[in-house]
Amino acid sequence: DAKTTQPPSMDCAEGRAANLPCNHSTISGNEYVYWYRQIHSQGPQYIIHGLKNNETNEMASLIITEDRKSSTLILPHATLRDTAVYYCIVRVGGDYKLSFGAGTTVTVRA
Amino acid sequence: DAGVIQSPRHEVTEMGQEVTLRCKPISGHNSLFWYRQTMMRGLELLIYFNNNVPIDDSGMPEDRFSAKMPNASFSTLKIQPSEPRDSAVYFCASSHPGTGDEKLFFGSGTQLSVL
Numbered sequence: 001d002a003k004t005t006q007p008p009s010m011d012c013a014e015g016r017a018a019n020l021p022c023n024h025s026t027i028s029g030n031e032y033v034y035w036y037r038q039i040h041s042q043g044p045q046y047i048i049h050g051l052k053n054n055e056t057n058e059m060a061s062l063i064i065t066e067d068r069k070s071s072t073l074i075l076p077h078a079t080l081r082d083t084a085v086y087y088c089i090v091r092v093g094g095d096y097k098l099s100f101g102a103g104t105t106v107t108v109r110a
Numbered sequence: 111d112a113g114v115i116q117s118p119r120h121e122v123t124e125m126g127q128e129v130t131l132r133c134k135p136i137s138g139h140n141s142l143f144w145y146r147q148t149m150m151r152g153l154e155l156l157i158y159f160n161n162n163v164p165i166d167d168s169g170m171p172e173d174r175f176s177a178k179m180p181n182a183s184f185s186t187l188k189i190q191p192s193e194p195r196d197s198a199v200y201f202c203a204s205s206h207p208g209t210g211d212e213k214l215f216f217g218s219g220t221q222l223s224v225l
Contacts (some may be wrong), residue, residue: 036214043114043201043216044153096141096165096207098214100153 022088114217173217
């Protein structure tokens with residue numbers, strides 16, 4: 001699987017949008033971009049995934065660049081409960097392996 | 111659905127003792143994963159089952175670790191004998207493959223402390 005690069009940490013103000021970047025410059029054509037998050041003392045939680053097109057669900061939006069070498073996860077209105085470690089993962093479609101890196105520790109401040 | 115259920119939530123044991131962690135996947139999911147999380151190594155995949163059959167156990171650290179899935183609704187991860195370096199949070203996850211973009215659903219984990 002392609003490797004990803006994320007900033008180790010970032011702060012965000014409550015109520016503002018949080019934009020989490022991820023670089024995956026070696027991504028292959030059949031690899032999806034997944035985002036998971038892990039709130040303290042809980043198991044990782046699926047957020048969103050995409051292949052080429054931008055995606056949106058009730059939790060977040062995923063913006064993938066045209067060349068697919070990077071993406072941004074957007075939390076539109078961050079709350080204190082969004083404080084967590086966010087993992088960007090690339091994975092071949094249908095492959096069972098999900099490899100977690102260090103992620104980005106996001107702290108939402110009041 | 112109750113989600114993936116793991117037990118116990120916390121386990122404290124002494125070195126040399128046998129430890130058994132339990133997992134009940136989401137009903138209908140036929141893939142099950144055991145992960146281990148430590149500060150030093152992050153989240154590591156230990157073993158993957160599909161339709162109750164172990165497909166990939168390359169992440170199991172050593173012979174002291176074993177995992178079974180006797181039926182579609184239950185799996186165990188056993189450590190015998192346990193050592194202090196096994197102290198970690200162990201997560202079970204399940205998914206329902208077949209769509210090509212499977213999402214993993216994780217349990218709340220078992221915090222294991224080996225003294």
